[in-house]
Amino acid sequence: MCEGVGTDPPIREAGRLAKSFHDAGFGKFLAMLEAKAFTYGREVLKVGRYFASSQICSTCGHKDGPELLWVRQWTCPQCHSEHDRDENAAKNILAQGLGERLGHPPASATAEKEPG
Secondary structure, three states: OEEOOOOOOOOOOOOHHHHHHHHHHHHHHHHHHHHHHHHOOOOOOEEOOOOOOOOEOOOOOOEOOOOOOOOOEEEOOOOOOEEEHHHHHHHHHHHHHHHHHHOOOOOOOOOOOOOO
């Protein structure tokens, strides 16, 4: 299960050359992951690119606004659960991917509509 970020995740601070290296590395990683999954009869599931995985409380489903990247810990204003940003995002990605696989998004991880 992974975020469906494609091969062009935003890297605003790094400049064009760093972005090119990052794109190639991430794309290669996804290709290798999918090849391994195929070898073992598994499937790599990707959640939507605009799914707000780090903004949704994995406990109650409350969606908070975006935080700055340096904010690593946060407390849900609704249920007061304390979260590590990355662990919370991973739980939401797993819940969303499993929900999509079963045909319904779970209540605690509602996908954000793509802009446009």
